[in-house]
Amino acid sequence: MKRAIKIHGRDNVAVALAPLHAGEAELGVTLAEAIPAGHKFSLAPIAQGAAITKYGLPIGYATADIAPGAWVHTHNVRTGLDENAAYVYVSSCKPLPELPPRSFQGYLREDGRAGIRNELWIIPTVGCVNDICKSLEIENAHLAAEFGLDGIYHFPHPYGCSQMGDDHAQTRDLLAALCRHPNAAGVLVVGLGCENNKLDVFRTLFGPEYQNKLRFMACQQVDDELATGSTLLRELAAYAAGFQRQPLPPSKLVVGMKCGGSDGLSGITANPAVGAFSDKLVAMGGTAILTEVPEMFGAESLLFSRCKDKATFDKAVEMAESFKRYFTEHGQVVYENPSPGNKEGGITTLEDKSMGCVQKGGSAPVADVLGYGRPVITPGLNLLYGPGNDLVSATALTASGAQIILFTTGRGTPFGAPAPTLKIATNTPLFKKKPHWLDFNAGTIAEGEGLNAAADRLLTLVFQTAEGSYRTRAEQHGQRGLAIWKGGVTL
Secondary structure, three states: OOOEEOOOOOOOEEEEOOOEOOOOEEOOEEOOOOEOOOOEEEOOOEOOOOEEEEOOEEEEEEOOOEOOOOEEOOOOEEOOOOOOOOOOOOOOOOOOOOOOOOOEEEEEOOOOOEEOOOEEEEEEOOHHHHHHHHHHHHHOOHHHHHHOOOEEEEOOOOOOOOEOHHHHHHHHHHHHHHHOOOOEEEEEEEEOOOOOOOHHHHHHHOOHHHOOOEEEEEHHHOOOHHHHHHHHHHHHHHHHOOOOOEEEOHHHOEEEEEEOOOOOOOOOOHHHHHHHHHHHHHHOOOEEEEOOHHHOOOOHHHHHOOEOOHHHHHHHHHHHHHHHHHHHHOOOOOOOOOOHHHHHOOOOOHHHHHHHHHHHHOOOOEEEEEOOOOOOOOOEEEEEOOOOOHHHHHHHHHHOOOOEEEEEEOOOOOOOOOOOEEEEEOOHHHHHHOOOOOOEEOHHHOOOOOHHHHHHHHHHHHHHHHHOOOOOHHHHOOOOOOOOOOOOOEO
8 A cells, every 4th residue: 555645746745645654765755754644745855935736736835944754734834825816717628528327216306306315304494493393303203104204304593583684585595495405305394473584475485386395384373383383294294205216317416515624635535536426427417516615715716717608707706706705804814724623634725625625526617606505507517605614515505406415524524414415534544433424435545446436436325325225324323404604793
């Protein structure tokens, strides 16, 4: 097994694939100090102010002279980014070679979308009714077995009241998008009755194709909310039981892509594997969604150059600029991004993190750019406006229509999105340590497995998940949650 890797021929640093010790010789240099797994060391002298090159591109600049074999990290590297990046459309868009379609067994809904689970969801319009929704889930859990469903789940959140303007509209629209999600065959929408997010307005957001799927209950307007809610859930369960799996084309499959708790191997193993998978799915006619806008900064131009046309490029640029304004309006530095866990795992700057992040997008043309929680319209690779926060971005991906979330991690996390969440380890030690959290080991790429072979393994697992023959670790342990992106004034 290789113990270190130089990713690109132009690189002046290499990445340790395993813990390395001072005095060891790796890639032609003698290490001056211990190098943790996932961290970088210099392959040649690097002068103060010179670029640190990884992935063939600068990921920062040396703050002091760096000798060959030295540890290269936050103590001697700074970001080269600022808020004033200029974007010019120079197209590098190339079509993918088509792949033969691969059908999967899914549930075709009345709105034409496909579900990969046949569940009942309980969605509160306001946080005041969270505990009522929880009680309804517990008291009606038996309906899943009685009607042959995949489960009944409620999704608590603290919002839906005391919000104003765009902030209120953003919460309302996201909840409505989740109500439309095809993994839910039926949805009970529960309100209180006096909140900003009033049910009589909320229900106008749905067309006739959702008439059978949705039931609404304002708790202040009924005598016994648990009895009424249970009756409505039984109606929905009977409706949901009428759906059966049937062969569906890959054009009906939407997969969200996300990374969290990244480490120095994320951009070498798991993220490239997801990118190669994404290309295969898109080449079959399916859709992949990439979000985490602030974690694109530093590598966004590589992504934006693949926009299918100038209009799509302009939407991508506005997405980036809007997020920068969001940071600066709140008095925050745009490029102070890598988390403590990221840094501990070997990620030094935002450029370092971003070069790994965008690899999840593979090489496909960018077909469209979506607003926060907006539904996919155009098949292919879509970019989604949203933050890097794990729960918030995974919820946004779900709201945009992703039936499955691919979540790469080098540090590990137990969380699950509202949609089935496949967690992909960047390294084998993590996969072995947390088998109850993780579904797929991409660390094998660092051990010699070819990227295409790993992507094929992942493709198989995604289709198994879509067809229900595999249930994710998060599903098995009941780990699923909802998080809404909050901005604006709270009354």
